[in-house]
Amino acid sequence: MPMTNLVSFTKNGQAVKRPTLILRNCLKFWFWIDVVVVIPDWAITIATFGASDEVSGGDSVKLLRTLRLLRVVRILRLLKFKQILRNIDDLIATEFTSILANIGKMILYLLMVNHIIACLWWVLGDTTGTNWVVEQGFDASPVSYQYLTSFHWSITQFTPASMHVQPQNTVERVFAIAVVVFGLVCFSYLVGSITGSLSQLRSMADTSQIWKMRRFLSQNNVPKDLAIRIEKYLDHKCAQLSEKMRRESVPILKFLSKELDGELQASLTVPHFRVHPLFLRLEEKSSLTLHRLALQAIGHGSYAALDVVFVQDEKSTQMMIPIRGQCQYLSLRSGKFSPPEIVDSGEDWIAEQVLWLTHWRHKGTLSAVTAAEFVTMGPSKFADIVCRNPSAFSQAATYAHNFAEWFSMQDTNGASDIFQGEDISSLIQSFLPPEEAVRRLSKASTICW
Numbered sequence: 001m002p003m004t005n006l007v008s009f010t011k012n013g014q015a016v017k018r019p020t021l022i023l024r025n026c027l028k029f030w031f032w033i034d035v036v037v038v039i040p041d042w043a044i045t046i047a048t049f050g051a052s053d054e055v056s057g058g059d060s061v062k063l064l065r066t067l068r069l070l071r072v073v074r075i076l077r078l079l080k081f082k083q084i085l086r087n088i089d090d091l092i093a094t095e096f097t098s099i100l101a102n103i104g105k106m107i108l109y110l111l112m113v114n115h116i117i118a119c120l121w122w123v124l125g126d127t128t129g130t131n132w133v134v135e136q137g138f139d140a141s142p143v144s145y146q147y148l149t150s151f152h153w154s155i156t157q158f159t160p161a162s163m164h165v166q167p168q169n170t171v172e173r174v175f176a177i178a179v180v181v182f183g184l185v186c187f188s189y190l191v192g193s194i195t196g197s198l199s200q201l202r203s204m205a206d207t208s209q210i211w212k213m214r215r216f217l218s219q220n221n222v223p224k225d226l227a228i229r230i231e232k233y234l235d236h237k238c239a240q241l242s243e244k245m246r247r248e249s250v251p252i253l254k255f256l257s258k259e260l261d262g263e264l265q266a267s268l269t270v271p272h273f274r275v276h277p278l279f280l281r282l283e284e285k286s287s288l289t290l291h292r293l294a295l296q297a298i299g300h301g302s303y304a305a306l307d308v309v310f311v312q313d314e315k316s317t318q319m320m321i322p323i324r325g326q327c328q329y330l331s332l333r334s335g336k337f338s339p340p341e342i343v344d345s346g347e348d349w350i351a352e353q354v355l356w357l358t359h360w361r362h363k364g365t366l367s368a369v370t371a372a373e374f375v376t377m378g379p380s381k382f383a384d385i386v387c388r389n390p391s392a393f394s395q396a397a398t399y400a401h402n403f404a405e406w407f408s409m410q411d412t413n414g415a416s417d418i419f420q421g422e423d424i425s426s427l428i429q430s431f432l433p434p435e436e437a438v439r440r441l442s443k444a445s446t447i448c449w
Contacts, residue, residue: 001034010232011370099197106193113186114158117179118150124172125150135168158183210234233304233371262291269294272323272375275347275421277429278399286392289385297381301374309366309374316360316417318376320350325372329418331364338364345372347421353407355379356400363415395433402431 004026008017016022125133125146133139138146153165157179167173213234217227256264270290273279283290301320303309310316312332327343343350343366353360355377386396406427407415419428 001031001038004030004034015228015232103194103197106190106197110158110186110190114151114154117157118147118154121153121172121175121179122146122150124175130168132165132168132172136165154179158187229304229306258295259291262288262295265294265298266291269298269375272321273298275321275425276349276352277425277432278396281395281432282386282392285395286389289389289392292385292388293377293382297377297385299376299378301376303368303372303374305368305370307368307372309368309372310362311365312362314362316351316354316362318378319352319355320374320376322346322348322350323373323375325368325370327366327372328369329364329366329416331416333413341416341418341420342369343418349419349421350374351417352403352419353417355382356403357407362417364417366417398433399431403428406431 005019005023008015008022009025010016011025016025122133125131125138133146138149141149149165152163155161156163157176167176210231214231217230222230253261253264266287270279270283270293273290274283279290299318301309303325309320309327322343322345324345326345329341329343331338350366351360351362386392
């Protein structure tokens with residue numbers, strides 16, 4: 001159990017190695033599984049060493065037998081078996097070897113399932129009254145031979161083969177029926193998986209993308225750490241794409257009208273901009289402007305863990321809003337790093353100044369802590385689209401004036417690219433014009449941006 005806290009785990013495509021985070025992750029699930037597994041072993045040890053001579057032999061045997069039955073909970077540790085096999089699969093360098101390993105894995109799964117069923121069948125024969133062990137004459141046989149007989153019986157329930165061992169009471173009969181039904185499904189799945197693997201072996205020319213990527217990294221001597229980061233990130237992205245249907249997978253959507261396409265894009269992207277009060281107001285007062293922005297001005301960007309999004313003193317080109325993952329912002333001022341800022345999705349935004357100021361250079365460096373995604377907006381397309389609509393223009397013009405006035409009074413050396421939504425939303429809200437002022441500006445707006 002202590003060694004478990006030294007094993008890293010993968011989250012969002014990144015290997016987490018901090019002991020505190022590993023411990024926290026362990027306490028969420030595996031620690032309690034380990035406790036349940038360990039308790040019966042300790043109980044048996046204590047019962048064995050603590051049994052006194054005054055306790056009758058029959059009582060001791062019954063107690064130990066009950067405790068041994070509790071050790072069945074060790075089966076729960078098989079939940080880790082899938083991750084172990086996946087780690088082994090990561091070490092395989094060729095697709096041919098991987099397919100053979102997959103066939104071996106299916107056979108191993110079958111043997112493990114049969115082992116568990118054999119143990120349960122033997123337990124029934126050892127604890128019930130009239131049972132198959134006594135009736136078939138195995139009570140005098142060694143335990144090893146009884147186990148082999150149970151394992152043989154278990155395998156025959158998955159195949160058309162048969163043997164002379166039969167249920168001898170109601171409990172055994174019910175268990176045998178349940179195993180036959182389970183075996184029918186399990187064996188069908190096994191045969192299907194092996195058949196699919198064999199078919200894949202016949203068509204080795206059609207190699208998968210993941211194997212092409214691995215071969216490319218290996219042939220070009222890409223450093224191991226970088227190769228692992230690339231593979232983990234792409235695995236994370238593939239998992240996301242398989243969970244969510246992409247627009248490209250629905251070709252019929254290309255026949256939508258421009259207006260409907262804009263509304264569809266807005267429904268997918270605009271919700272992320274609602275963290276900013278101005279875009280929330282624009283959605284209320286000029287939804288058409290938001291549709292146009294979604295169709296023509298809003299872009300997307302994705303970064304792997306540890307990727308640098310931008311660096312200090314670099315010219316800013318777009319406003320960014322994180323929609324997934326977490327980032328860290330560091331700035332160097334007067335030769336000293338300021339305390340790091342954590343940028344979370346769903347509440348913060350980045351480099352808004354680029355929309356309202358002529359020139360803006362980043363005041364710090366932003367890097368991805370986990371795999372992160374952003375929606376982005378450039379100033380030129382934003383201005384072109386907003387100035388078309390009088391209501392949207394009046395809203396944005398008043399906001400821009402108030403924002404620039406406020407920003408000019410700030411200490412330039414202490415400026416930041418990061419806007420923490422939970423701290424600054426109320427101030428940003430105050431830059432928006434009152435409703436009556438908006439109506440007057442809308443009627444009087446005859447100039448363009």
